[in-house]
Amino acid sequence: MTVEDTVRTVVAGxxxxxxxxxxxxxxxxxxxxxxxxxxxPVLADxxxxxxxxxxxxxxxxxxxxxxxxxxxxxxxxxxxACQALGSDALVGYAREAGLALxxxxxxxxxxxxxxxxxxxxxxxxxxxxxxxxxGRVGTARLGSILKGTV
Numbered sequence: 001m002t003v004e005d006t007v008r009t010v011v012a013g014x015x016x017x018x019x020x021x022x023x024x025x026x027x028x029x030x031x032x033x034x035x036x037x038x039x040x041p042v043l044a045d046x047x048x049x050x051x052x053x054x055x056x057x058x059x060x061x062x063x064x065x066x067x068x069x070x071x072x073x074x075x076x077x078x079x080x081a082c083q084a085l086g087s088d089a090l091v092g093y094a095r096e097a098g099l100a101l102x103x104x105x106x107x108x109x110x111x112x113x114x115x116x117x118x119x120x121x122x123x124x125x126x127x128x129x130x131x132x133x134x135g136r137v138g139t140a141r142l143g144s145i146l147k148g149t150v
Contacts, residue, residue, distance in 0.1 A: 006031055007042040021047055021057060025064055033068035062115070070104040070111035074145060075128040079117040082124035086138070090125055093139040097146060110146060 001009075010027045014020040024043070028035050035058050044051045058064045076082075076090050091101065094112050104111040120126035123135025129145055137145070 003032070003036055003038040004042050007039045008046065011043070011046045021049075021054070022061075025058065025061075029064060034065040037066065062113070067104070069113075070108050072110045072130055072148070073113065073128075074110060074142075075113045075115045075118070076101075076142075077116070077118045077120070077124065077126040077128075078114045079121070081121035082118075082126055085124040087125035089139055090127065090137060090142050093142055094146070097143070099146070112146075 007024075007028060010024055010031060011020070014024050014027070017023060021043070025035055028039060032039075040051050040054050040058070043049070043054045047054070058066070074094075076087055076094065078087055078091070091114070094101070099105065099110065099112040101112055101114045115128070118126040118128055118133060120133055120135050125137050127134045127137045127142060127145065134141070134145070
């Protein structure tokens with residue numbers, strides 16, 4: 001199935017929904033692993049929007065990826081509570097390990113992302129790995145997570 005076919009199928013499933021662009025984008029990302037650039041003109045056509053409007057929505061929200069994520073996704077909370085408890089050190093550690101925020105390792109194993117609240121403020125700094133939440137993460141624990149030992 002092509003990207004265009006997938007987009008049209010997903011849109012068809014949300015046709016009766018008002019303001020369906022965001023749910024469609026989430027569904028596309030779940031289906032394809034990202035919202036590829038080839039999807040933008042098809043979405044614009046389906047929703048009678050300009051390509052710029054659709055592109056603007058995709059790029060505005062940090063949760064939408066334009067490239068598929070790695071096999072493991074590590075999300076580091078950068079909200080105020082986690083920053084106060086040391087999340088900047090986690091970001092620095094990841095960078096020193098060669099993992100810049102928003103990037104995937106060359107072998108496709110890990111993607112590191114920033115997020116602005118995981119809802120675990122009392123146990124910050126918080127990190128989410130493939131949907132599993134970890135609290136009170138220090139650099140040693142992040143190292144274990146990145147190496148896949150947790």
